[in-house]
Amino acid sequence: MKRTAPKTPSITVSDVARAANVSKATAARVLGGYGVVSDMIRADVMAAAKALDYRPNELARSMTTGRSGIIGVVVGDIENPFFSLAVRGISDAARAAGFNVILANSGERIEVEKAAVRLLIGKRVDGLIVTPAESRDISHLRDIHRSGRPLALLDRALPDLDVDTVTVDDRGIAMRATRILVDAGHRNIAYVTAVDAEGHEYRDLGQIYTSSVRERIDGFLTVCRDAGIDRPERYVRLGATSPIETRRVADAMLSGPDRPTAILASDSVIALEIFRVIRERGLRVPEDISLITFHDADWTSVTTPPITVIDQPVYALGKSVAELLIRRLKGDPRPAERLILPTSIFERGSVGPPSNAIAKRA
DNA sequence: CGAGAGCGTTATCGCTGAAA
DNA sequence: TTTCAGCGATAACGCTCTCG
Numbered sequence: 001m002k003r004t005a006p007k008t009p010s011i012t013v014s015d016v017a018r019a020a021n022v023s024k025a026t027a028a029r030v031l032g033g034y035g036v037v038s039d040m041i042r043a044d045v046m047a048a049a050k051a052l053d054y055r056p057n058e059l060a061r062s063m064t065t066g067r068s069g070i071i072g073v074v075v076g077d078i079e080n081p082f083f084s085l086a087v088r089g090i091s092d093a094a095r096a097a098g099f100n101v102i103l104a105n106s107g108e109r110i111e112v113e114k115a116a117v118r119l120l121i122g123k124r125v126d127g128l129i130v131t132p133a134e135s136r137d138i139s140h141l142r143d144i145h146r147s148g149r150p151l152a153l154l155d156r157a158l159p160d161l162d163v164d165t166v167t168v169d170d171r172g173i174a175m176r177a178t179r180i181l182v183d184a185g186h187r188n189i190a191y192v193t194a195v196d197a198e199g200h201e202y203r204d205l206g207q208i209y210t211s212s213v214r215e216r217i218d219g220f221l222t223v224c225r226d227a228g229i230d231r232p233e234r235y236v237r238l239g240a241t242s243p244i245e246t247r248r249v250a251d252a253m254l255s256g257p258d259r260p261t262a263i264l265a266s267d268s269v270i271a272l273e274i275f276r277v278i279r280e281r282g283l284r285v286p287e288d289i290s291l292i293t294f295h296d297a298d299w300t301s302v303t304t305p306p307i308t309v310i311d312q313p314v315y316a317l318g319k320s321v322a323e324l325l326i327r328r329l330k331g332d333p334r335p336a337e338r339l340i341l342p343t344s345i346f347e348r349g350s351v352g353p354p355s356n357a358i359a360k361r362a
Numbered sequence: 363c364g365a366g367a368g369c370g371t372t373a374t375c376g377c378t379g380a381a382a
Numbered sequence: 383t384t385t386c387a388g389c390g391a392t393a394a395c396g397c398t399c400t401c402g
Contacts (some may be wrong), residue, residue, distance in 0.1 A: 012369095012371085013372095014370080022389080022390085023389070023390045023391075024370095024391085025372090025373090025389075025390055025392085026389055028370095028371065028373090029372095029389085031371095032371080032372070034372085034373085035373090035389090036388060037388070037389080038387085038389090057370050057371070060369070060370035060371045061370080061372075063371070063372090063396060064372040064373075064396095065372065065373095066395080
């Protein structure tokens with residue numbers, strides 16, 4: 001029995017150099033694609049490398065260059081199609097520029113996000129893209145900045161952190177969506193988000209530490225108040241962190257005596273579960289309840305009725321933030337940029353006037 | 363416990379020989 | 383004689399592991 005695993009001798013530049021009868025330096029020049037080498041020697045080295053199946057040792061390479069060629073990405077929830085599409089945008093832009101991506105999931109938990117950032121810095125990523133779960137505790141993000149590594153923020157801006165940021169106009173688009181519901185005659189409109197807070201109950205904006213959601217709720221409440229709706233904040237529901245939790249929230253909301261006649265969902269995962277609960281309760285969209293959701297997820301266009309959605313340019317969001325970061329990695333000295341991408345609403349069939357029964361009671 | 367070798371690669375320096 | 387393409391030698395990188 002062997003006590004130690006047999007060493008698998010990997011082919012190095014030295015081996016290739018020996019096989020090609022040149023020095024290590026010359027072989028390295030050919031394999032690394034730098035410096036000047038004659039065509040004959042280049043051919044010899046390439047042939048030797050191919051014969052030996054040489055593969056560069058990236059660890060050793062980054063030891064001398066100080067670069068890893070890797071971009072670290074920390075997102076809130078990999079399972080959410082919003083983030084998977086954004087990551088797709090990031091990785092496409094990264095690959096085009098010769099970078100790879102390491103992905104970490106924070107589950108929207110600040111401790112996990114901090115650990116992920118620490119891990120990625122330990123892995124010596126060249127730069128990081130983060131969707132900060134909280135605007136309150138950003139010491140770990142300042143640390144990145146201070147370590148000289150570029151940082152870029154995706155989807156969520158932090159006023160106190162002057163780094164490249166790509167977002168959408170969350171407040172403005174939430175206002176437009178809310179206005180559609182108000183114009184349809186709704187007075188009891190709920191906003192449902194995954195973001196949670198102390199006590200799981202909404203009191204005021206100060207509780208909401210996820211900047212994009214704070215913006216949205218602000219926009220939502222502003223339009224409600226402008227329409228003369230009394231205490232719209234009582235319909236803000238927090239903690240729809242998973243399908244199970246969303247179901248709990250939706251059940252509680254829809255079984256109450258003053259159930260809302262319209263719902264604005266903060267993401268498509270929440271909206272799908274709410275849609276299920278509505279149907280299971282024998283209610284109809286939009287006759288009994290109107291529904292609008294953030295994110296034009298695939299399923300929203302194939303339901304009966306199809307769902308009115310806020311179409312965020314998710315792929316472009318990811319692509320743009322990666323491009324900003326890569327520009328930074330290449331030494332661009334320009335001041336930090338805050339991009340706000342345009343957003344639109346696809347009006348489909350899930351919004352109608354409030355049902356009479358409820359309207360009478362209200 | 364500290365010194366130092368070793369890992370694979372890159373980058374710099376300096377040498378050689380041939381062309382101008 | 384000068385110039386420079388083409389190449390070799392080697393220090394340096396940051397860490398682990400061994401040795402004294």
